[in-house]
Amino acid sequence: MDITIKKTETLKDHPIDSGLGFGTFFTDYMFNMDYNPEKGWHNPCIEPFGPMSMSPATMVLHYGQAIFEGLKAFRTPKGNIQLFRPRDNFQRMNKSAEMLCIPQIDEAFILKALLKLVDMERSWVPSETGTSLYIRPTIIATDPYIGLRASNTYRFFMIMSPVGAYYPEGFNPVKIWVTRDYVRAVRGGVGQAKTAGNYAASLYATELAHKDGYTQVLWLDGVELKYVEEVGSMNIFFVLGDEIVTPRLNGSILSGITRDSVLTMAKSWGLKVSERRIAIDEVFDAHAKGELMEVFGSGTAAIISPVDNIKFHEKVITIGNGQVGPIASRMFKELIDIQYGKSEDKFGWTVAVNPS
Ligand code: COI
Numbered sequence: 001m002d003i004t005i006k007k008t009e010t011l012k013d014h015p016i017d018s019g020l021g022f023g024t025f026f027t028d029y030m031f032n033m034d035y036n037p038e039k040g041w042h043n044p045c046i047e048p049f050g051p052m053s054m055s056p057a058t059m060v061l062h063y064g065q066a067i068f069e070g071l072k073a074f075r076t077p078k079g080n081i082q083l084f085r086p087r088d089n090f091q092r093m094n095k096s097a098e099m100l101c102i103p104q105i106d107e108a109f110i111l112k113a114l115l116k117l118v119d120m121e122r123s124w125v126p127s128e129t130g131t132s133l134y135i136r137p138t139i140i141a142t143d144p145y146i147g148l149r150a151s152n153t154y155r156f157f158m159i160m161s162p163v164g165a166y167y168p169e170g171f172n173p174v175k176i177w178v179t180r181d182y183v184r185a186v187r188g189g190v191g192q193a194k195t196a197g198n199y200a201a202s203l204y205a206t207e208l209a210h211k212d213g214y215t216q217v218l219w220l221d222g223v224e225l226k227y228v229e230e231v232g233s234m235n236i237f238f239v240l241g242d243e244i245v246t247p248r249l250n251g252s253i254l255s256g257i258t259r260d261s262v263l264t265m266a267k268s269w270g271l272k273v274s275e276r277r278i279a280i281d282e283v284f285d286a287h288a289k290g291e292l293m294e295v296f297g298s299g300t301a302a303i304i305s306p307v308d309n310i311k312f313h314e315k316v317i318t319i320g321n322g323q324v325g326p327i328a329s330r331m332f333k334e335l336i337d338i339q340y341g342k343s344e345d346k347f348g349w350t351v352a353v354n355p356s
Contacts, residue, residue: 017128055144065141076341101150173308177209186222191252234297235259294325
């Protein structure tokens with residue numbers, strides 16, 4: 001399939017790197033592609049970023065049949081641009097698509113389209129450390145119909161946003177809030193899919209956490225309300241003595257690409273790493289015994305985010321006296337060095353965006 005390119009003369013001013021925040025600025029162009037049963041995915045097009053017009057009956061607006069991804073492009077010290085693990089994102093998108101009854105995409109074709117889009121928008125990739133170009137591939141159900149079924153038609157789009165740190169705290173520790181009163185996902189549900197509804201389901205408890213002075217909710221499993229699952233926008237790691245533990249993937253946890261990078265790097269350093277069930281009580285008991293050395297989250301937007309405080313109903317613990325621990329610090333540095341092309345990419349994670 002050839003990608004149609006529609007150019008515009010009216011280009012936007014670029015924001016300054018230090019004022020980016022997260023997710024509020026958008027580049028000049030976006031990628032769009034449509035699906036119907038007759039033509040399959042068709043009409044791939046790079047065109048000016050702008051509003052999409054749709055019927056108020058469009059199915060995604062009613063039943064949330066939507067999936068998305070998040071990945072980043074980085075500027076290297078030599079000014080080259082590279083993507084971090086894009087193939088893993090498109091592979092995961094197809095897994096989410098399957099769970100949401102959305103047709104599969106051609107991963108190689110979408111990567112080609114993304115390379116073209118990012119190449120056209122190279123000037124939008126910021127250069128200050130801690131900044132990057134965040135890419136949001138999304139698929140939405142587009143049938144104008146209000147009966148409940150899977151849509152027959154879909155829109156795939158990719159938009160891009162120059163970003164700084166996701167949390168206002170930057171790389172400083174965040175505080176997380178654990179509750180038995182609300183759950184994000186249940187086993188047998190769509191917790192492992194990157195689908196809009198999982199995020200909508202997290203909003204109410206997250207508001208409560210904010211009101212209590214906490215940054216994010218750490219979700220427990222939806223069956224026994226006992227085992228740790230993930231945080232609103234990241235996977236979670238605990239350093240218990242000399243063991244790095246993260247909840248094993250059980251169908252209701254997002255299979256984070258940064259999570260996988262953390263596991264791979266920690267193993268390559270010779271550290272003891274376990275993917276297993278971990279009860280919230282085990283975390284609090286380890287803290288009481290002085291064995292909870294570090295807690296940190298991982299995610300595309302969040303990168304590596306240390307946690308210094310956990311509140312579980314009336315119990316509150318502080319981890320590492322509010323200091324960032326050695327494993328989170330090393331993980332953050334070595335990960336961003338690979339992402340920014342400052343160290344050897346020994347795991348083969350980056351994909352260069354070559355100028356056309
Ligand atoms: C990401 O980390 O890319 C995500 O999609 C999480 C989102 C809440 C920003």
